[in-house]
Amino acid sequence: MPHKPNDETALDDALDPAAMLALVKDQQSGVSRRMARQIPWILFAWGIAWFVGFGMLWLIDGARPVFAVPLVASVVVFIAVQVAAVVASAVIGTRAQRGIRSSPAAAFTGTVYGVTASAAFFSMYIFAVGLAANGMDKQLQTIFFPTAFGIVIAIMYLMAGAIWHAVPSIVLGGGILVVSLIAPFFGYPNHYLFFAVAGGALFFGGAISLALYARGGKTD
Amino acid sequence: MDELDPVIHAQARLRIVSALATLDPGESITFPRLLELLDMTAGNLSTHLRKLEEAQYVLVTKTHQGRTPVTYLELSKVGRRAFEDYTDALRALLGAQQ
Numbered sequence: 001m002p003h004k005p006n007d008e009t010a011l012d013d014a015l016d017p018a019a020m021l022a023l024v025k026d027q028q029s030g031v032s033r034r035m036a037r038q039i040p041w042i043l044f045a046w047g048i049a050w051f052v053g054f055g056m057l058w059l060i061d062g063a064r065p066v067f068a069v070p071l072v073a074s075v076v077v078f079i080a081v082q083v084a085a086v087v088a089s090a091v092i093g094t095r096a097q098r099g100i101r102s103s104p105a106a107a108f109t110g111t112v113y114g115v116t117a118s119a120a121f122f123s124m125y126i127f128a129v130g131l132a133a134n135g136m137d138k139q140l141q142t143i144f145f146p147t148a149f150g151i152v153i154a155i156m157y158l159m160a161g162a163i164w165h166a167v168p169s170i171v172l173g174g175g176i177l178v179v180s181l182i183a184p185f186f187g188y189p190n191h192y193l194f195f196a197v198a199g200g201a202l203f204f205g206g207a208i209s210l211a212l213y214a215r216g217g218k219t220d
Numbered sequence: 221m222d223e224l225d226p227v228i229h230a231q232a233r234l235r236i237v238s239a240l241a242t243l244d245p246g247e248s249i250t251f252p253r254l255l256e257l258l259d260m261t262a263g264n265l266s267t268h269l270r271k272l273e274e275a276q277y278v279l280v281t282k283t284h285q286g287r288t289p290v291t292y293l294e295l296s297k298v299g300r301r302a303f304e305d306y307t308d309a310l311r312a313l314l315g316a317q318q
Contacts, residue, residue, distance in 0.1 A: 014229045017313045023231060024307060027238040031257050035242075099253025101292055103246025 037214040038096040042089045043172075043207035049085035051200030053078040054146070058192035109163060116159075120152045143184050146195055150180025168210060175202045224313075227275040228306045232260065232268045237277065237303045240295040248281065248294035269293065277302055 014020065056077045059069040102110065128136075128144055136144065157173030160166060179198045183191040228234055239257055243249060249257075255265055272278040277299030281292040295303065 013231060014224075015231065017224075017310045020229070020231075020234060021307065021310045021314065023234055024238045024310075027235045027258075028242050031239045031242045034257055099250035099256075100243070101248045101250075103244060106244055106247060 033214050033216060035096065036210060038092050040207040040211040040214065042092050043203045043210060045085045045088035045092075047200050047203030047207060049081040050203060051196050053081045054192045054196035054199065057142075058189050058196060060189065062189040062193055113156075113159065113163065117152075117156050120156070121149065124148045124152055139188055142188050143191060146191070147180045147184050150176055150183070150195070150199075154180060168206060172202060172206050224309055225302055225306045227271065227277060228302060230268075232264060233272055234306075235260075236265070236268055236272060237295065237299065240278065240293065241300060241303050243294065245297070245300065246294070248279075248292035251291045251293060254293055272299065275299075275302075 015023065056069060056074040059067065060071050060074045061068065128141065128148060131144065132141060154173045154177035157169050157176060159173075161168075161170030161173060176199065179195065179202065182198075183194045185191075186194045228237055235258055236254070239254065240249070251262075251265070255262060258265065269278060269280070273280050276296055279294050279296045281294075283290050283292065
């Protein structure tokens with residue numbers, strides 16, 4: 001007998017064991033998909049941030065002599081799209097979790113994860129400043145910064161996948177790690193183009209995959 | 221099917237318990253969000269939640285966010301164990317039938 005969520009007259013009835021077990025699987029899968037429905041927008045926001053942000057950095061020197069964007073304008077746009085993605089992630093993430101109250105253990109895990117991410121980014125920045133103080137030139141810094149932060153982002157995605165048993169997060173983290181490690185071999189400024197295209201594609205691909213998964217369980 | 225828990229062995233209550241079991245132990249969900257996830261009417265959800273609460277399978281916590289009353293629902297330890305026993309019993313029945 002097919003499962004009909006709104007057939008309230010039948011809700012007190014029991015089905016045969018196979019149908020009841022299928023009902024459990026359908027319900028749990030449906031809840032997971034509904035919970036994931038907003039997450040593609042977070043990945044989409046980061047796809048834009050990487051594609052537009054790194055694309056603007058590449059345009060400082062990458063398309064010369066045909067076209068060039070002033071350094072200040074590129075950096076301002078890069079920072080603006082990163083900040084916008086952070087804000088979008090916070091707003092959408094909060095909305096996706098609305099109505100759910102964490103257990104003290106889960107809240108502790110989330111807090112430690114958030115603080116670890118901030119500490120890792122700050123540590124990497126201080127490390128870069130230390131290297132610059134010891135003679136790392138500006139051209140090398142343009143190689144170091146995106147890959148260093150890319151590695152931190154990748155590790156945070158991998159950790160998130162391990163903590164919350166999220167395979168898509170592990171796949172995305174692995175992809176970001178590979179992109180971050182390959183990029184330096186393109187050299188300045190084409191490593192920015194690689195970050196824009198390959199990194200952007202990773203996030204857009206993740207967003208589309210997750211959206212298809214979430215839509216698969218749509219019951220309304 | 222005498223061995224199947226009669227509290228859970230009804231479509232509506234099984235759907236409620238299955239949905240609550242996707243949350244981690246100790247996590248809870250508001251009544252409106254559960255309603256949205258289950259696609260039931262408020263009256264029906266309330267009726268079945270009451271039966272689950274009477275069996276001590278679901279813990280109901282009433283609190284306030286500012287001035288707004290909020291009801292949080294979570295699967296109790298007893299309820300989580302009953303759900304696991306129920307699904308194990310279903311699998312055992314299906315295994316015995318094959």
